[in-house]
Amino acid sequence: MRLGLVYLTVIIIAACGLGYELVAGALSSYLLGDSVTQFSLTIGLYLFAMGIGAWLSRYVQRNLVSRFVDIELAVALAGGTSAMVLHLAHGRGIWFRPVLYGEIVLIGTLVGLEIPLLMRILKDELDFRELVAQVLSLDYVGALVVSLSFPLLFVPNLGVVKSAIAFGLVNAAVGLWSTWIFAQRLGAVGWLRAKSLAVIGVLAACLWGADAFTGRLEGLMYGDEVVLAKSTPYQRIVVTSNERGFQLYLNGALQFASADEYRYHEALVHPAFVARPQARRVLVLGGGDGLAVREILKHPQVERVTLVDIDPEMTRLAREYEPLVTLNARALHDPRVELVHEDALGWLATRRGLHDIAIVDFPDPSHYAIGKLYTAAFYQRLTENLAPDGVMAIQSTSPLFARRAFWCIVRTVESAQLTALPYHVFLPSFGEWGFVLAARQQLSVPKAANGELISGLRYLDGPTLSALFHLGPDMQPVPVEPNRLDEQRLVRYYEEDWRELD
Amino acid sequence: MSSTDSGFPRRTLLAGGLSAAGAWWLGSGCRRTPSITGSFAGPDMSRGHQLLDGAPPTAGPERDVPVAILGGGIAGLSAAWRLARAGFHDFELHELESRIGGTSVSGSNAISAYPWGAHYLPVPVREQRAVCELLEELGLLQGFDARGRALIPETALVRAPQSRLFYMGSWSEGLYCIDGASREDLVQWERFEQRMREFAERRDEQGRPWFALPLARCSPDARALELDRISFAQWLAGEGFDSPRLLWMAEYACRDDYGCSHRETSAWAGIFYFASREASSGASDSEFLTWPEGNAFLAEALARHAQGRIRTGALIRRIEPRDGIVRVESSAGALRCEQAICALPRFVLQRVLDGLEAERGRFRYSPWVTANLSLSGTPASRGASLAWDNVLHESESLGYVVATHQSDRTDPRSVWTWYRPLVQSDVAATRQALLRSRWEDWRDEVMRDLSRAHPDLDRHVQQIDVWRWAHAMVRPEPGFRTDPVRQVAAQPRGRLYFAHTDLSGLSLFEEAQWQGVRAAESVLSARGIPFESWSGI
């Protein structure tokens, strides 16, 4: 027996053992938050489980070496797949914690068996004093190596899922080479080697499929099949599909569902046109999906539509991705439409000519980068690009689920010296949704001339239009402060409103 | 605080060893620092050293210049601005460096303009007359609220999120970390804030505040001056404050505003940090104006009034107040002046003006290092999203400020300005070590410091330029405010008037500007030119 190789084995199994603990700690604090609690729970449970393993080792009486190889392979499988299992469990609500703690106890117990068994294997080779000193000190060296390289090398280069698989592969390799190191003490090695190779094969397959796996996780998150996923410098665009049609998500937040988006976009666009029936120059801010533009182009007098969306990838999809092109009726191919890819607040800073109508369709103000597009400064700049009798229509989150956020937008519009007329619509995929109509002059509830709207609408007609402007008691104003660039209260209201709902 | 004795970056041997191990282990994972370019930017050391080496006397005949302004920092530029706004233009301003601004200087590259020193201005109150005049001139003053605080267009104010703190592995919004604070921590923090609010509202019998800017507005009340005798640390201990989070905040505040530890800052100056801004805001959340280039924006605005009258690259070698005139020897010519405004730092002045022996060693300066990082994209971070001011809890630096924070561009590139005060007590030794340090040392130090909060930083940093401030700012140590030497230093010598933040121990824009305006108004008075006072003299 070559002692040098045995010592290397000790370092490696110690390193992998701690590695799984770090994987569990990192994932639990990442998925559950509150890293102090998660890390100390993980460490405590894991150490305790290692104690169980050490105690259980007394029941292993014969065939020490082949049991050791079996345990290495078990550690390799359980530990190597642990990150994937935890990710899968995370999609399953209440199952996550039981699975997490179960994994920790299982792997901890197996790891706890390793060193006692190895020491018993070696007890005839060395005198006891020497054995304890060598094995335990190397055990700690291994721990140091992995605790330094885990954050510095493994996670940055491989990510947590692949790091766990890599540790598993190393454990399986230890199992395999043990059949050579301890060959004299084993009978037939063929079966052990075959098992080791099988485990290595399984883990290698996991490693190969890890990227696809991480991709699939997204599908679990969305609940439907992911048919398109793209990361742009500005956002993550995901399209899912189910029997009712397809859905577009930006950064995990639903933007529209093809089944009922007509309700949303008709309500967003047409009330402004009823208020300014002669509108010819229209500005669309956000709304790179082209669905608002589709509604705008239903008004034949429109001469020019300028669409400002920061993300060229979004408008490219709206021009090229077949299901979306069909849904928006090739709106972005219309010669009257001009595309601009810039930050809307920056673009508005230089005067861009006067528009009769502005449609403001940004994602919800869930973080500061978007919250700035709902500030008094933003509406002031927009007003400077609006004709004196121009009107804007603003998507304003839900007056029911995010009531403070909704009224904050109304107050912000008013603080920019505009009159605001809030209204709402119901759509199955979103629930109650709200908008604000704003203008320099007094605004009265838009009434369709002789009770009729343009043809080709599926949701709006004269009576429905008036009903939009009635907000029931549960959507009435609440006291809030306006949103400003230097103090984005809206983001906080929005966050709190949704948190209270959960 | 884990400060090393010299305060200098050690090569992080461990990380170096590991990266070698990493290369061996994974065949990748090498740190990319060597590909980062950059160099020392900063004051032209050779020019300044001519003072020490006794360069040859200025050749050429003496010119008559009615008023000379010496030094083109905020104080000197404000003096020029005040003279010009009163209709007096017969002056010349001499500045050593090739750019004006002094400690409010800026730089720029293909990505953005960025500050090398001062980078923000708190929203002023009506009593800060000169600041309000300047903002009005720039179209940034829309009036005053009921409390007398200036109303500023929202686009000029620092945008949300203003600040965040990196603590225990993740970022959280704000500078005081509530997460994980014990009950005792929170109770103390609340009591501390309450104490600061009391100080902010404190007035003497004549209604003068204890804490306000400029210093001249502050009450000379003996009880207020008592606070100048002890250090901020002693005051905190005496009040029973011992919460580690609170003490961190106190230390951070002193390093941020004065570049020295709260153990060496006077209690008066320490409290000033918290109470003078409360006074001006009347609310707990302070508001700031900022620009990509920092306060160099204001320096340029002031300088526009002195167009054609500024000589850069002009080293002042000697100033001699004589009967009825002031003789100035500058590398840009010898001047005979009816009046002169000296806006030079005191450590320079001691070399060019006779009779200042008594003040040697009484003005002590903190060295600072600033670095500007050019980034190809935004590095990842855990927790709260990127703010304007990004502070790291366990760090000797103050973190970094984002130059592109106020911009609405789609360009993902950015410039971060990293600030590091060298707080060691032995300022002379620290300064010597600073001047010997190499650019590579600071590159590694910046990367080591910020990589903890941004593991993928090395993928984004393209360039790191470093500025060494040997004498960044004067230290308001215990006894400095009440030191008679400081008070004497501010007195005019015949027709020579003094203006510089050194004279107050508060290195802040409002103070520098007030110093310059006051000196200029003394000159206007002496010349019999009518004006309405903006400095309250």
Ligand SMILES: Cc1cc2nc3c(=O)[nH]c(=O)nc-3n(C[C@H](O)[C@H](O)[C@H](O)COP(=O)(O)OP(=O)(O)OC[C@H]3O[C@@H](n4cnc5c(N)ncnc54)[C@H](O)[C@@H]3O)c2cc1C
């Ligand atoms: C890193 C750093 C960050 C800061 N951040 C802020 C901040 O955010 N907000 C804030 O309000 N303040 C800040 N400050 C304080 C800043 O110092 C003051 O706001 C202000 O700029 C001081 O102006 P001053 O005119 O009094 O002095 P200085 O800036 O020191 O001006 C003196 C001028 O004299 C020139 N000079 C020196 N010797 C000679 C000579 N022999 N001949 C000719 N000219 C000479 C110098 O080059 C310089 O231009 C910061 C300072 C530093 C160093």
